[in-house]
Amino acid sequence: MLVQFPPMGVYETLFxxxxxTNKYMGDGKTHxxxxxxxxxSQLPNGPALPDSISLNTISDLKYPKATGExxxxxxxxxxxxxxxxxxxxxDNVGVFAGGRPGLMACMSFLEKDICVxxxxxxxxxxxxxxxxxxxxxxxxxxxxxxxxxxxxxDYDIQPVEGTSRVFLLKSNPCNPTGVALEPERLKKIVKxxxxxxxxALFDEAYEFYNDPEPMSAIQYxxxxxxxxxxxxxxxxxxxxxxxxxxxxxxAAKKHIELFRNYSSIGMGGVSRASQLYVxxxxxxxxxxxxxxxxCDFFKSQRERYEKxxxxxxxxxxxxCGGFYHWGKLPNGLSADEFNEKLFKHxxxxxxxxxxxxxxxGESSSPLDNxxxxxxxxxxxxxxxxxxxxxxxxx
Ligand SMILES: Cc1ncc(COP(=O)(O)O)c(C=O)c1O
Numbered sequence: 441m442l443v444q445f446p447p448m449g450v451y452e453t454l455f456x457x458x459x460x461t462n463k464y465m466g467d468g469k470t471h472x473x474x475x476x477x478x479x480x481s482q483l484p485n486g487p488a489l490p491d492s493i494s495l496n497t498i499s500d501l502k503y504p505k506a507t508g509e510x511x512x513x514x515x516x517x518x519x520x521x522x523x524x525x526x527x528x529x530x531d532n533v534g535v536f537a538g539g540r541p542g543l544m545a546c547m548s549f550l551e552k553d554i555c556v557x558x559x560x561x562x563x564x565x566x567x568x569x570x571x572x573x574x575x576x577x578x579x580x581x582x583x584x585x586x587x588x589x590x591x592x593x594d595y596d597i598q599p600v601e602g603t604s605r606v607f608l609l610k611s612n613p614c615n616p617t618g619v620a621l622e623p624e625r626l627k628k629i630v631k632x633x634x635x636x637x638x639x640a641l642f643d644e645a646y647e648f649y650n651d652p653e654p655m656s657a658i659q660y661x662x663x664x665x666x667x668x669x670x671x672x673x674x675x676x677x678x679x680x681x682x683x684x685x686x687x688x689x690x691a692a693k694k695h696i697e698l699f700r701n702y703s704s705i706g707m708g709g710v711s712r713a714s715q716l717y718v719x720x721x722x723x724x725x726x727x728x729x730x731x732x733x734x735c736d737f738f739k740s741q742r743e744r745y746e747k748x749x750x751x752x753x754x755x756x757x758x759x760c761g762g763f764y765h766w767g768k769l770p771n772g773l774s775a776d777e778f779n780e781k782l783f784k785h786x787x788x789x790x791x792x793x794x795x796x797x798x799x800x801g802e803s804s805s806p807l808d809n810x811x812x813x814x815x816x817x818x819x820x821x822x823x824x825x826x827x828x829x830x831x832x833x834x
Contacts, residue, residue: 445572449564449794450476453779461782462783466817471787471826476615477682478734478763478816486733487726489680493717499715504709507700508535508688508767512715516673516688522724523731524659530688532664532698537710539674539687540565545702546641546670546689547573547609555603556637557595561588561807563615563643564794567764570578579798583806586619588757588766595629608633608640611763612657613650613761616795616812618742620650620761623659630660630669639668648678650733650761651742658690665692675718677763677816678734681728684710684714719742738763748827752834763816766792770834775811781833787826789813 447455453474466472482488495501507513507731513530520526536542547569548711550556556575558566559582570577580594597606608629613620621629633640642657658671674687689699703709721727742758745765750756753770769778775791782788792810799805818826 445568445749448568450474450790453788453790453794456779457783457788460780461786463786465716468787471573471782471785471822471829472817473782473814473826474788474790474812475814475817478677478680479819480680480682481819483680483733483737484820485736487729490717491578492519493713493720495713495716500712503830504712504715506696506703506707506709507696508533509712509715509719511690512686512719512722515719516690518724519722519727520656520658520690523654523728524656526656526658526661526664526690528658528690531693532696534689534691534696534703535710535715536687536689536699536703537707538682538685539643539672541707542672542674542687542689542699543609543641543643544569545699545706546672547575549577549698550607551605552605553599553608555600555605557597557608558797559590559610559614560798561614561617561795562609562797563611564790566609567794567797567799568683570797576600577797578606578665580612582617584768588614589619589759592625592628595632604611605637605639606633607638609643610640611643611645613646613759615646615762616764616790616792617757617759617766618762618764619757619759620655623655624656626657628658629664630657634661634667634669639670641670641672641674645672645674645677646762647673648731649738649763651735651739652760653735654678654731664690666695667692668695670695675721677716677770679721679730680734681718681721684718686710686714686718737820738815741818741820744823745813745815745826749830752827752831753768754811754834763814765813765815767811769811772809773834774808776808778811778833782829785829785833787829787833 622649
């Protein structure tokens with residue numbers, strides 16, 4: 441009765457790992473290098489993560505508001521106004537149960553005459569979303585030939601046949617490559633996609649994970665109500681709480697109203713307890729502290745693993761953001777062969793082909809020898825042991 445559909449690539453890898461090891465990657469002493477979550481405990485020099493939240497049993501157990509609770513929407517708009525001079529109000533904020541539901545809602549509501557522009561190497565579930573929604577796509581080159589760094593011209597796109605408008609979907613910093621647009625380029629692209637007949641969704645899950653500092657496209661948006669620009673954020677990575685399942689969209693008020701309507705049909709709002717927890721994390725001084733700690737800690741981890749992986753012969757293409765290394769395996773190994781070896785050590789990486797947006801799921805991909813190595817969940821003490829396993833398996 442139901443149309444069959446496979447799991448998203450990261451989960452497919454987790455399920456393969458579970459079949460091979462009888463363990464869930466991330467539990468116990470496993471090495472979760474395929475996982476996309478950050479450490480969920482206090483970072484060196486970072487703020488503590490609250491371990492409780494108090495609930496009023498009369499008012500806090502009711503249905504949450506469809507757009508999101510006003511406390512959280514206010515905290516989010518204050519945050520963007522403080523750090524990026526965004527000029528937004530809580531009416532420009534819609535809350536979702538994590539980052540992905542916001543992305544999926546936005547993609548589902550795009551009108552039929554719109555084609556989506558997307559880099560060839562991108563965040564795994566974008567591929568599933570396009571298959572499910574059957575959208576017309578224009579691929580922006582992002583491959584080993586251009587170092588996974590598209591040029592300015594590559595972002596200047598005409599609608600593909602049968603469509604009349606273009607919508608850019610882009611993770612920035614990019615998952616899996618860690619490549620982030622420099623401020624001047626980001627500004628140019630925001631201006632370009634703020635014009636009539638154009639729109640863009642900047643997926644900023646890794647906003648805090650950028651060297652030298654966090655960045656957001658919202659900084660370059662003049663008046664979001666006059667645009668079809670969407671900024672996706674989430675408490676998942678920067679605030680270190682993937683389990684809270686809280687994400688948000690910043691957009692024109694009319695689009696947020698549509699998301700409210702969507703929530704009323706398909707989501708019923710987001711857990712109020714989660715929203716109250718995340719509101720605490722966005723307190724002004726705390727969030728400024730968290731931004732700095734995330735930036736500093738992950739920069740040092742990025743540099744350590746860069747050296748370690750390069751010394752083992754990996755050809756790295758990683759940018760200055762995110763918490764992944766992106767590169768080609770040495771010795772002609774394929775990512776699947778590498779995982780077979782790693783699974784024996786309770787470790788695993790994300791095979792690069794799962795980030796290939798052009799793949800058809802059957803024939804080979806130019807990213808078969810590429811891997812995404814996640815250092816997000818690793819604490820500073822795991823490095824030596826990690827390198828030992830990696831060196832045995834290459
Ligand atoms: C680029 C990007 N966007 C959005 C998300 C969404 O995160 P979640 O749905 O887990 O909140 C992720 C998580 O891996 C991501 O990497």
